[in-house]
């Protein structure tokens with residue numbers, strides 16, 4: 001699995017060694033989950049494929065983690081309190097979700113990939129994993145989940161739903177039309193992302 005991002009010259013952020021996840025509502029802090037809180041929920045292995053919007057895929061990844069819906073139920077949110085949420089990362093990256101997509105059975109908060117703790121390359125110390133959506137929804141270095149009443153602003157090129165099965169690659173352009181141009185971006189992007197990894201500093 002390559003290190004991948006649409007800002008490939010930027011090294012991964014310096015992160016704490018242990019997960020710390022803020023749950024927010026309209027930006028206001030509701031509660032904070034620690035590594036111990038996640039361990040109590042019983043992390044399990046989940047096998048899933050991964051699809052980057054640029055057309056590369058990896059099959060059979062084994063993530064260790066807890067379904068996001070179980071994590072949110074444990075803090076009194078068995079049902080989504082609002083129709084949308086934003087996942088935020090330590091590199092200031094974010095992704096928008098409908099609450100229904102984020103509460104799907106296959107959406108995880110993962111700490112391990114293929115039996116090893118997540119590293120800087122793949123999203124340490126905590127990563128959101130949503131296998132049914134394009135990779136840009138699988139937010140690495142996750143630091144916060146922020147519930148929103150109104151539809152959050154999406155990033156350029158981000159589809160709100162990004163369902164792989166419906167080829168929702170882009171908010172406006174048809175998915176098919178993007179296959180070739182996106183494919184051409186893979187080698188230079190992967191090369192730059194790998195090179196900038198060497199500039200990563202541990203926290």
Ligand SMILES: Nc1nc2c(c(=O)[nH]1)N[C@H]1C(S)=C(S)[C@@H](COP(=O)(O)O)O[C@H]1N2
Nearest residue numbers: 002003004005052089093122135138139140
């Ligand atoms: N925090 C953060 N998460 C991110 C990204 C990013 O740049 N920053 N890139 C996304 C994209 S476009 C993809 S394809 C996957 C790549 O995951 P990998 O680097 O573990 O292969 O991470 C996603 N999650």
Ligand SMILES: [Mo]
Nearest residue numbers: 052053135136
């Ligand atoms: Mo991606």
